[in-house]
Amino acid sequence: MGEVVGARRESVALPVPVLLVLAAFAAAVVAQGGYYLPGRVMSGLLVGVALVLARPRPGLLGVIGGALALWAVVRGLLEGDVVSAVPTVAAAGVFAGVVLVVAQADRDQREMLGTVVVGVAALVGLTGWVAVVLRVPSWTTVAEGLLRAASTLTYPNAAAAVMVAGLLVSLVLRPSPLVTGAGFLLCTGIGATMSRAAVVALAVGLLVLCVSAGWRKTVAAAAPAVLGAVVALAALLPSMRVADEPGPVLAVAGLVGGAVVALGLPRLGRFVVPIALLLAAGGVVAVASFADGLATRLSVSSPDRAGATGAALDSVARTPLLGVGPGNGSFFFDRVNEGTRVMRYVHNEYLQVLVELGAVGLVLVLGVVAAVLLGLWRGRGTPLWAGSCAAVVALLVHSGFDFLWHLPVVLVVAGLCAGLGFPSTRDGSVEGVVA
Structure with a gap:
């Protein structure tokens, strides 16, 4: 989208710093999003080592991120508790560090990196689906009588944020059955989390994709995965209501049927539109039949x-x-x-920063956002750029509805997505960030 990723080199090897960043992503996914101390330490150490090995120039993003970390330390000292600033310092360092490391990768390395990010996010979606079907307590959350998928992250909204970012990146990768299948699992996983903010963020991300890559290409890339997920989620709904007995046979049949739809729909030629409309109508009927149980999730009230x-x-x-x-x-x-x-959290990271670090902190956070957007603007025209921009904007929107920056997994995936769209020297030998 914007430009489909072209032919790759016969052999593409990811640099060690990038591999360490991916390891930080995987570690945070497994360790409950990295929310607790062991996960935070592991992801932070991996990103720190990656930075030492990559030795990127800090650029504008690094400078403003450093200023934010310094202000958190100063504010902690004023309160007589400098240790309280450590999470903010770590968050700023992890995010900026991941962006700076990934920005050094060349185009072929970025394609592989994007594929790995999508694959890991798809596994999050699959484990969330499994958790609902098998009713795994630690991987699900009960809210308003509904069993919501949380995967190994154990927080549905964070899991949804990771999957939304992965889905938007998948839509600009070179088309293949594996990419389409991953997109299908991501759409299914997002639906299983029942995250309202994720749906809003995804809609905004898709709008960004339509503007930057063209609506025809965006619809063509997204429709098979979305319609396949409609089938899978319609079969999953009976298992999501806590008061009902789970229906694993129906859920598995729906997942298989949805995968068939996602993989087969692009091959139907002129029959695509009527079948797509039929599937969409079926999804509406399924939601309507469970309207009572879904009422709280369809409402904007909280x-x-x-x-x-x-x-x-x-x-x-x-x-x-x-x-x-x-x-x-x-x-x-x-x-x-x-x-x-x-x-403990206001479920709006911008307001949370304003409460804890005041207007000074919020201005610095907005400065980090501006530096990221400027870097993305300077990197426009690269194959993954449209998906990178869409994913970053979606995460920025979602952050206004949930506490996401307190989980390293979201910071790492946000840094990965941003880095994929930053300017690069293509051969990876010189720092790609020049903002």
Whole structure:
């Protein structure tokens, strides 16, 4: 899309620093997204070693990311607890580090790297589907009577964010049955998480793809995977309601049928449109038949998040410039007939930064975002550029609805996607980031 990846060299080897970044991604996926200390340490060390070996120039992204980390340390010192700044410093370092390392890869290496990212994300989708069908407690979350896929990340919304990024990158890879199959698993996995924010982020990402790569190519690439996922999810719905008995036979039949649709649809020629419409109609009927159970996920209402947002805004009003300090954002609010509730995260990373690091911190975060977007703009025209931009924008949008930056897996996949679209010397011998 924009430009389909062309012929590859006979043999493509990924540089050791890039392999270490991929190892950090895989480690974070396995270690509950890297949320807890062992996962954070492992992913951070792997990215750190990759940086030492790659020795990239920091560029604008590195400078602003470093300023954000320094401000977190200063703010922690002012609160008398510099250790509280460590998570913010690590997050800034991991994200910027991954971008800088990946930006050194040449085109053929980036194609392989993109394929690996899509493959790992597809495995997240498959394990989420398995978790729902087999009702694996540690890999699912129960919410409003529904069993939501969380995969090994154990947080449905983070799993969905990883899969959305992987799906958008898959749409610009060279077409093949494996890529189409991965896209199908990703669409199915996103649906199994029942993440409303992920759907919004995916819609925005697809819009970016349509603008940058053309809507015809985008629809042609996305339709088989989406329609195949409609079949798989329609068969999975009975297993998602906690009150109902799981239907593994139906779910497996739906997954197989969906895969057949995804792989076979492009070969139907003039019959594609009527069959696609028929499948879409079937999906609408399936959702309508489970409307009662899905009502909470189809609604935009979220009382807890609304309460936490109000508490966060009150906190900002008290300390707008400096914030309350890194790690000190806790949000208390009242729920009718339920007393006082407390939430550690406001489910909006931009507002979370404003609460903890104040306006200074938010300006620095927006500076990091601007540096990434500038780097992507300078890298336009490369084969993976459209998918890279779409994935980054989708993650930026999703971050306004969930706490994603607290999980290294999201930071790593965001860095991978951004790096795929940054300018490169193509031969990988000189740093690709020149912003």
